[in-house]
Amino acid sequence: xxxxxxxxxxxxxxxxxxxxxxxxxxxxxxxxxxxxxxxxxxxxxxxxxxxxxxxxxxxxxxxxxxxxxxxxxxxxxxxxxxxxxxxxxxxxxxxxxxxxxxxxxxxxxxxxxxxxxxxxxxxxxxxxxxxxxxxxxxxxxxxxxxxxxxxxxxxxxxxxxxxxxxxxxxxxxxxxxxxxxxxxxxxxxxxxxxxxxxxxxxxxxxxxxxxxxxxxxxxxxxxxxxxxxxxxxxxxxxxxxxxxxxxxxxxxxxxxxxxxxxxxxxxxxxxxxxxxxxxxxxxxxxxxxxxxxxxxxxxxxxxxxxxxxxxxxxxxxxxxxxxxxxxxxxxxxxxxxxxxxxxxxxxxxxxxxxxxxxxxxxxxxxxxxxxxxxxxxxxxxxxxxxxxxxxxxxxxxxxxxxxxxxxxxxxxxxx
Numbered sequence: 001x002x003x004x005x006x007x008x009x010x011x012x013x014x015x016x017x018x019x020x021x022x023x024x025x026x027x028x029x030x031x032x033x034x035x036x037x038x039x040x041x042x043x044x045x046x047x048x049x050x051x052x053x054x055x056x057x058x059x060x061x062x063x064x065x066x067x068x069x070x071x072x073x074x075x076x077x078x079x080x081x082x083x084x085x086x087x088x089x090x091x092x093x094x095x096x097x098x099x100x101x102x103x104x105x106x107x108x109x110x111x112x113x114x115x116x117x118x119x120x121x122x123x124x125x126x127x128x129x130x131x132x133x134x135x136x137x138x139x140x141x142x143x144x145x146x147x148x149x150x151x152x153x154x155x156x157x158x159x160x161x162x163x164x165x166x167x168x169x170x171x172x173x174x175x176x177x178x179x180x181x182x183x184x185x186x187x188x189x190x191x192x193x194x195x196x197x198x199x200x201x202x203x204x205x206x207x208x209x210x211x212x213x214x215x216x217x218x219x220x221x222x223x224x225x226x227x228x229x230x231x232x233x234x235x236x237x238x239x240x241x242x243x244x245x246x247x248x249x250x251x252x253x254x255x256x257x258x259x260x261x262x263x264x265x266x267x268x269x270x271x272x273x274x275x276x277x278x279x280x281x282x283x284x285x286x287x288x289x290x291x292x293x294x295x296x297x298x299x300x301x302x303x304x305x306x307x308x309x310x311x312x313x314x315x316x317x318x319x320x321x322x323x324x325x326x327x328x329x330x331x332x333x334x335x336x337x338x339x340x341x342x343x344x345x346x347x348x349x350x351x352x353x354x355x356x357x358x359x360x361x362x363x364x365x366x367x368x369x370x371x372x373x374x375x376x377x378x379x380x381x382x383x384x385x386x387x388x389x390x391x392x393x394x395x396x397x398x399x400x401x402x403x404x405x406x407x408x409x410x411x412x413x414x415x
Contacts, residue, residue: 007131010115010198011036016139017191024183025051026098029105036116038109048102052095058177059091078393079276086268090181093261097184100257107254111195114247118202121240125233126226127209134201138194145190149182149306185265189310192258196317196363199251202244203324207331210237214335228341234348238355241328248321248361256365263314263365266307267378271385273304278390282397311378318363318370329356 007013012033021027028048029038101108119129210216212226213233228234277300332353336346363370368377 007135009036009131010119010134011112013131013135013138014112016135017142017187017194020142021101021187021191024180024187025055026184026187027101027105028098036109036113038105040105048098052098055094055098055180058173058180059094061173062091062177063088078389078396079272079279082268082275082389083272086265086272087178087181089268090185090265091177093188093265094177094181094184097188097258097261104254107250111247111250111254114243114250115198115202118240118243118247119205121236121243122202122205122209125209125236126212127205134198141194141197142190145186148309149186151302185262188258189262192255192262193313193317195251195255196314196321199244199247199363200317200321200324202247203321203328206237206240206244207324207327210328210331210335214331215338216331216334218338228345230342230344230348234345234352238348238352241352241355242359244325245359245361248363252364252366259314259365259370260367263311266310267382270304270307270311271382271389273300273307274382274386275389275393276300277304278386279393282390282394311375314370315372315375318374319372322360322362322371325356325360329353332356 015033018027018031028044029040030044031038123129213228215223332349336349368374
């Protein structure tokens with residue numbers, strides 16, 4: 001177990017998440033962490049096919065499971081439809097994510113190798129890495145993510161006043177599939193977001209290393225600088241920055257499916273949670289929900305908190321990536337202001353500055369950039385959809401009370 005958190009390079013810090021993904025059937029290749037090579041043996045392919053068939057069976061059986069209206073939490077056809085839609089998408093991801101990983105295996109390898117090359121370049125420039133700490137931080141991040149989701153799900157179960165029957169074989173399969181789908185979701189969220197944080201940390205390392213050669217504050221700080229090679233130092237920083245930009249582009253290519261899946265699921269399920277809270281509030285005077293409306297709202301609020309945290313950590317990491325990349329350009333200007341440099345070094349700094357002005361990478365899934373403007377757009381879209389759904393639900397409630405149906409959907413409690 002101790003060797004799990006001992007790492008000599010970035011590739012070895014991937015060991016814990018690799019074994020977890022392997023156990024869930026999300027990856028189908030073997031990794032040599034010392035040589036940073038991957039291979040796909042017959043056993044790996046057989047492992048992949050077995051999990052794919054098993055997951056397909058579980059998803060199909062879950063879709064065919066009988067639906068008991070008496071055990072539904074909400075007496076709203078609209079909520080049941082939207083919730084079932086997103087649950088089915090979550091279940092399909094149990095099949096889709098392993099297939100995506102199978103196709104992108106060598107792209108992931110190239111991404112890891114490029115990050116290792118950046119680390120080697122930073123080490124040659126004088127940066128001291130602590131890969132053991134990175135491995136422990138990665139494992140802690142995964143543990144906290146899992147505990148938060150378990151806590152939110154427990155809050156949902158404890159505050160849920162409705163009883164469920166898990167005695168039949170169909171319901172047992174549904175529970176297993178739901179459990180696997182949640183594990184796939186949290187693992188995908190962690191792997192994608194943690195890789196994004198890794199890239200952010202490399203930009204931070206680059207900026208710290210740059211500060212080893214140039215004063216970035218008034219000279220009164222008394223910092224001792226490393227010796228600058230007029231021909232190689234600035235050029236090395238330019239190469240590393242360009243390589244980090246290529247890493248961001250490769251990240252976008254490898255993980256755009258993850259980003260769409262994770263953020264789309266978090267957005268949709270969060271919408272369901274808030275809509276459910278609004279529906280329970282509107283119908284709380286009904287006898288069936290009179291004593292349990294608060295519990296239902298607390299249950300939905302627990303789930304909503306988790307999905308909000310998923311969205312916020314992506315947005316924060318994506319915004320910080322862009323900020324760290326722009327910070328490099330600021331350090332260049334500070335280097336010119338606070339340091340006495342030779343003409344050749346100044347010319348190289350100017351060329352480096354031109355390079356930065358033409359290349360400011362952003363985390364993206366090609367449909368949108370992950371930054372604060374995306375969060376604002378998501379909030380406005382969320383408010384619009386929630387408003388439409390609440391108004392539609394309110395019309396259905398009024399129509400039921402009046403004994404008429406003008407919405408086109410089955411009325412609440414209507415056979």
